[in-house]
Amino acid sequence: MNNTEIMKNVLERASVLLAWGPGHDALHASPLFARKAHDVDKVVMDVRAVQSLAAYLPPLFQSEKEGRIAVLARPCHVRSITALLQEELIPVERLILVVLPCQGKLDMAKVMAACPAAESLDAAFVDGDNLVINADGRQWLLRLETMLSPACVRCPMPELPDAMIPEGCECVRLDGQARRPGEGGYAALDAFMEKTPQERWEFWKQEMSRCIRCYACRNACPMCVCRDHCVASARDPHWLSELDSVTDKLLFQVIHATHLAGRCTGCGECTRACPMGIPVGLLKMQMNKIVEELFGYKAGMDSKATPPLLTFEAIEKNIREKGK
Amino acid sequence: MPILERRIIGFLCNWCSYGGADAAGVSRFTQPTDLRVVRLPCTGRMNPIFVVKALLAGADGVLVSGCHPKDCHYSEGNYYARRRLEVIKRFLPVLGIEPLRFEYTWVSAAEAKRWQEVVTAFTEQIHALPPVPRLPDDTGIERLLRELENSPLPICGCHAGHE
Structure with missing residues (x-):
């Protein structure tokens, strides 16, 4: 069976298959909710499919009309889904994971910088190691390796290990070749932390003054599940004013990062979604690093594990508090 | 000349x-008089955002103090607090905030002397x-107006040449 047949087969058991389909131009893919077999023919799942579909799952599962829900996921997206399962935000028995071996995702900002003419392109496709863009009567050949999102370059897990399939979850694997694994780690954060504290403070001051408070970072985040009850729009308690001040915008980012402590899987959706190109993911990366150092824990690796901030130990191995 | 007072917020367990x-x-x-106390029902009530909100609002330091581990009035509030507060303390450097501005510690009701030392x-x-x-x-619009005022260029073509 080829991949299209596998997906059609899955769709016979599910009311919907969350996938990616054609977007507004040949370079972009949009989420596609495939309900009929012929929808599956439109699925796009190469480097152009950049968005994580995990954020759609919690609200979709609340719908009574849906039967089982199948979702196309890269290994990093599976981590987000596992994290949702850990917190019982989605039901494992109604979920079908369709996992693709990952070749990485494009960083659209990089593509646009390398080829500004791509704003109005005629064609875009992947040819071997290159992304080919036809625009303005010219052809651009961009090396795929240099156009991938930074998260993909360091991704240690382009092929999902069997151990990471959530317990009790139906999982279907698609055929294909995954890219070679990266070394993982927190290189971008470590480079940022080499700046002096004053430089870091100035950095956030500058970056946050560009923030337009659109909350795309929140809306793209698979772990932001409060929806209409988000603290950012609550009047009581009134944590954030409606002003466009740098303080409010930075505080929102800190709130987002703290709400993700021990929950963030580092999928990079917040940074990708930011229309102003602010690297908000750095804050979450710092949070992930702290949680890993303190509790030896990474979110979304084990659907039965308890997130570390929802529990405690009477004697903490890695915390040396004052006054003991 | 005496050093000016700093603003320190203390979150203390009731x-x-x-x-x-x-x-x-x-x-x-x-005792020094820089500390302003906020009474909490338990350090488990401590939202780590309190710390960042206070620092961004102009507090020079934040001190949290609660019951010693094993002595929590509600059995386990301070155990949860310990994890959260340690996380937020280690988080501050990424913002460029000196982590020494925030401490959390344990002082019992009988340890008046120790409280004096801590504070x-x-x-x-x-x-x-x-x-x-x-x-x-200031907000975005105020910033924009200020930039326009300081700008050597005319704001738009229609006002060019007019004073």
């Missing part, structure tokens, strides 16, 4: 440190640091 601080006052122990040491620690850096609290 069942221990608040009593300890009270006992220190009743016993007339000399004195923490106040000295804050005085050794410069005042907390402030973000501009």
